[in-house]
Amino acid sequence: MGFKAKARKKRDAAAAKAGTDNKIKEEYVGETKCDVAGCSNWADKKIGGRRKAYEWAVDVWGDNGISNDSRRVTLCKTHYKVGKKHKKDDPDAWS
Ligand SMILES: [Zn+2]
Structure with a gap:
């Protein structure tokens, strides 16, 4: 050379x-992306992301609304809030 x-x-x-x-x-x-379909936000813990059970997320967005089919899904801050609100409106979902 x-x-x-x-x-x-x-x-x-x-x-x-x-x-x-x-x-x-x-x-x-970040290191982790939000698992909600179509969402490109980061879901790292230090910026408010949360990890929830797959069932928890499917109850809010449905099977097709989750781009990850592992037992745990990662949610960005925004989607965690959306999910939490959804659960609040439907108390039976907690049981
Ligand atoms: Zn998201």
Whole structure:
């Protein structure tokens, strides 16, 4: 590899690193996504996300409304509130 190619490679790596740093500053990047279909919010615990039983979520959004079919679903803050309200309006759902 010639000197110029090496220099270019080094510069690209530095640019990629800088780009990553900028993205973190611009927008929050979480680890867990909300499992409600069509929702692209982050559902990390530190920003208000919750983990609930699959049945809990299906009762609110139905089978097709949940994009994850594992026993636990992750909800963003907004959808957790929606679910909680739904349960409140229908006290039988708690039993
Ligand atoms: Zn959501």
